[in-house]
Amino acid sequence: MRGYLCLFVAAGKDIFIIFTGKTEYNVRLKVAIVILNWNGEDHLRRFLPSVVRYTTEPYARVVVADNGSTDGSLTMLKERFPEVEVVELDRNYGFAGGYNRALERIEADLFLLLNSDVEVTCGWLAPLVERIVSDERIAAVMPKIRSYAEREMFEYAGAAGGLMDPLGYPYCRGRVLSRVERDMGQYDDACEIFWASGAAMLVRADLFRSLGGFDDDYFAHMEEIDLCWRAKNTGMSVWVEPRSTVYHLGGGTLSAESPYKLFLNFRNNLATLFKNLPSWWLIPVIFVRMCADGVVGAGYLLSGRFSRFAAVVKAHAAFYGMIRALMRKRRMLPHPDGRPVGMSRGLLAFKAFRGLCR
Numbered sequence: 001m002r003g004y005l006c007l008f009v010a011a012g013k014d015i016f017i018i019f020t021g022k023t024e025y026n027v028r029l030k031v032a033i034v035i036l037n038w039n040g041e042d043h044l045r046r047f048l049p050s051v052v053r054y055t056t057e058p059y060a061r062v063v064v065a066d067n068g069s070t071d072g073s074l075t076m077l078k079e080r081f082p083e084v085e086v087v088e089l090d091r092n093y094g095f096a097g098g099y100n101r102a103l104e105r106i107e108a109d110l111f112l113l114l115n116s117d118v119e120v121t122c123g124w125l126a127p128l129v130e131r132i133v134s135d136e137r138i139a140a141v142m143p144k145i146r147s148y149a150e151r152e153m154f155e156y157a158g159a160a161g162g163l164m165d166p167l168g169y170p171y172c173r174g175r176v177l178s179r180v181e182r183d184m185g186q187y188d189d190a191c192e193i194f195w196a197s198g199a200a201m202l203v204r205a206d207l208f209r210s211l212g213g214f215d216d217d218y219f220a221h222m223e224e225i226d227l228c229w230r231a232k233n234t235g236m237s238v239w240v241e242p243r244s245t246v247y248h249l250g251g252g253t254l255s256a257e258s259p260y261k262l263f264l265n266f267r268n269n270l271a272t273l274f275k276n277l278p279s280w281w282l283i284p285v286i287f288v289r290m291c292a293d294g295v296v297g298a299g300y301l302l303s304g305r306f307s308r309f310a311a312v313v314k315a316h317a318a319f320y321g322m323i324r325a326l327m328r329k330r331r332m333l334p335h336p337d338g339r340p341v342g343m344s345r346g347l348l349a350f351k352a353f354r355g356l357c358r
Contacts, residue, residue: 028109029059029109029110029129029133030059030060030061030107030108030109030110031057031059031060031061031108031109031110031111031112031125031129031202032060032061032063032106032107032108032110032111032112033051033055033060033061033062033063033112033114033125034063034064034065034099034102034103034106034111034112034113034114035048035051035062035063035064035065035114035115035116036065036067036095036098036099036102036113036115036116037064037065037066037067037069037073037116038066038067038068038069038092038098039069039070039071039073040069040071040073040116040117041069041071041072041073041076043116043117043249044064044073044076044077044081044116045076045080046117047116047117047118047119047249048062048064048081048084048116050119050120050121051114051118051120052081052083052084054120054121054122054123054124054125055120055125057125057126057129060112060125061085062083062084062085063084063085063086063087063102063106064077064081064084064085064086064087065086065087065089065098065099065102065103065106066086066087066088066089067089067091067092067093067094067098068089068090068091068092068093074086074088087102087105087106089101089102093216094216094218094219094220095198095214095218095219095220095221095223096213096214096215096216096217096218096219096220096223097214097216097219099113099213099214100213100214100216103205103208103209103213108205109204109205109206110129110132110202110203110204110205111202111203111205111208112125112128112200112201112202112203113198113200113201113202113203113224114199114200115198115199115200115248117148117248117249117250118148118199118200118246118247118248118249119148119246119247119248119249120246121244121245121246121247123244124143124244124245124246125244126244127143127241127243127244128141128142128143128202128241128244129202130241131190131239131241132202132204132239135237137235137236137237138204138236138237138238138239139203139204139207139228139231139232139236139237139238140196140201140202140203140204140227140228140231140238140239141196141201141202141238141239141240141241142158142161142162142193142196142197142200142201142202142238142239142240142241143200143240143241143242143244143245143246144159144160144183144187144188144240144241144242144244144245144246145157145158145159145160145197145199145200145245145246145247145248146183146245146246146247146248147180147247147248147250148247148248148249148250149249151247152182152183153180153181153182153183154172154174154175154180154181154182154183155175155180155199155247155248155250156172156175156178156180156250157197157198157199157248157250158172158196158197158199158200158248159172159173159174159175159180159181159187160172160173160174160183160187160240160242161173161174161187161191161193161196161240161342162193162194162195162196162197162225162228162238162342163193163194163195163342163343163344164194164195164225164342164343164344165343165344165346165347165348166285166339166343166344166345166347167285167288167289167292167347167348168269168270168272168273168285168289169269169347169348170194170195170222170225170269171348173187173193173240174186174187176348177348187240187242188242189242190239190240190241190242190243191239191240192237192238192239192341192342193238193239193240193341193342194225194228194229194232194238194340194341194342194343195224195225195228195229195238195342196224196228196238196239196240197224198223198224199246199248199250200246200248201224203227207231207236208227211227211230211231211234213227214226214227215227215271215275215329217271217322217325218264218268218271219264220264221261221264221265221268222264222265222268222269222271222272223268225272226268226271226272226275226276229272229275229276229340230275230276230333232340232341232342233276233333233334233335233336233340234334235336237341238342259307259308259310259311260311262308262311262312262315263311263312263314263315263318264315265315266293266311266312266315266316266319267314267315267316267318267319267322269289270286270289270290270293270315270316270319271319271322271326273285273286273289274286274319274323274326274330275326275329275330275333276333276335277335278335278336278337278338279335280337290316293312293315293316296312297309297312297313300312
């Protein structure tokens with residue numbers, strides 16, 4: 001499907017995309033924009049109108065997948081947004097499990113996973129679709145993500161594209177640790193990245209299914225990084241397309257200070273490394289990461305942040321308990337040698353230090 005995109009021709013609920021180059025292709029696509037909701041009535045009232053308003057492409061539809069909400073979300077959706085499809089799940093399966101079960105029931109060629117606390121902008125969808133269909137090797141693509149509260153700043157969870165350091169610590173173009181940059185067009189180039197943010201990610205439906213979707217055991221956090229890494233290990237690529245911009249509130253389900261969020265991030269980060277690293281990297285990286293996490297945990301303990309110290313300890317204990325299951329998953333995955341595109345050579349700690357010294 002490689003070529004130069006020259007024309008869109010919309011017809012009904014389908015899109016016909018014509019490429020020129022050595023070969024011409026007619027491709028019919030259907031896009032489902034899927035918003036996972038759990039007791040997020042306020043977010044839906046606030047952010048869903050922008051999605052409905054600016055999703056005007058005839059090949060796209062908006063779906064809310066409800067993760068067993070007990071607030072007024074479902075009633076509100078029926079009353080205020082009758083045009084929006086609803087998929088009802090019987091309970092809260094988390095981000096990973098909720099999307100997996102909902103997407104099994106949605107027929108589409110491309111899934112656009114969108115957080116319920118994201119405001120989209122005019123013309124946001126077409127550039128993402130154009131990018132993913134321009135190359136059959138592109139598994140997923142994300143927009144540029146700015147902060148909803150500080151609209152000239154990048155947003156923590158994705159910014160202008162996800163990257164990773166050799167120890168598995170994720171960061172972004174536009175965000176290193178907690179240091180977030182102002183968007184001044186410095187990352188307005190579309191390029192290959194390591195991971196696309198689950199806050200707004202367009203992914204091929206057939207690939208999502210062939211990879212087994214998100215890892216249910218993660219519940220929430222890091223599952224999109226794991227999915228992107230698994231896709232890259234099969235020879236696919238992940239991109240950011242800054243011609244599309246969205247605004248993310250962030251912290252809609254778990255706040256940044258939540259010990260449970262910290263637990264999920266530490267546990268799932270180790271699980272992602274264990275599943276996806278090449279064999280010759282595995283033991284050294286896991287060992288160094290455990291030491292580094294121990295230093296972080298000691299810092300929490302010495303500063304009196306006991307709940308966060310306990311979260312790190314529990315995350316490591318949970319990781320040890322997952323190793324047998326992770327070994328089974330690892331044996332089913334390819335592990336090509338070499339450094340994936342989007343993984344830096346330098347450590348995140350050094351990048352942060354350089355940033356502080358500027």
